[in-house]
Amino acid sequence: MNTSGAALQYGDIAIATPVVLAPMAGITNTAFRRLCREYGGGLYVSEMVTSRALVERTEEAMRLIGHHESEDIRSVQLYGVDPKTISEAVRMLVAENRADHIDLNFGCPVPKVTRKGGGAALPYKQDLFAAIVNSAVKAAGNIPVSVKMRKGIDADHLTFIEAGKSARDAGVAAVALHARTASEYYSGNADWSAIHELKDQLRDVQVLGNGDIWSASDAIRMMRETGCDGVVVGRGCLGRPWLFADLQAAFEEYAKDPNSNKAIDPVQPTLGEVAR
């Protein structure tokens, strides 16, 4: 819980439920975000847009950053490998009032991207990573910026602690960790102990845990086991937007008593609701 009383605080934005819909390319468009938001509170992040395409105002980039008027927190995820282009893209979003929160993506595990030192491999180049995050935070002014990253390239090249500290020093509102390396892709189980380690090292910035939350009880377990400030939910809500209702109920219980073992009855939608 924050000093503001909200579960998460991103700049001036207070988020009552410490849940973030993970950005997912091809999925978290405005229709999907709004459907999820009907069920519960939290922060609902857009699909990733590359800063280069945004600066060039391609039709697709402009579509990706579009929000419905009912989306009161417009959260845009940016990807980029060049501080100048990222800075230009952020300045454009701010000057044209197109976003309330900007997330920076350093989690892409695709070999085509990581081989060139981009995506989840980028934090390995500490100076470049710091330059990108610093330039984004500076260009964003009052708009809060967060970063999303993986543990590192592989078990021998872990970057998350250094990257987390660097992002904190740049002034981000939150650091989200998908607790896998790039080489693990989506295999095996996410290593929640890394989220615990990151929170332990970053007491003074919000840390969000990500990886393998399939139910509300997983989310509460992640909070308890890692001490993280909030959770990021991706695949667990695919085809099941009502998961956000379970999460909301579980976190309301958690706010009253973090040690409560009261079971949350998962939402069991009727066939009619599923069809709708």
Ligand SMILES: Cc1cc2nc3c(=O)[nH]c(=O)nc-3n(C[C@H](O)[C@H](O)[C@H](O)COP(=O)(O)O)c2cc1C
């Ligand atoms: C189809 C798909 C698309 C994704 N696209 C993005 C993306 O655009 N940006 C990003 O940061 N992560 C992306 N991710 C990763 C998720 O945000 C999340 O970190 C990952 O799925 C682990 O969380 P989960 O176990 O809750 O699914 C994507 C994941 C999936 C399955």
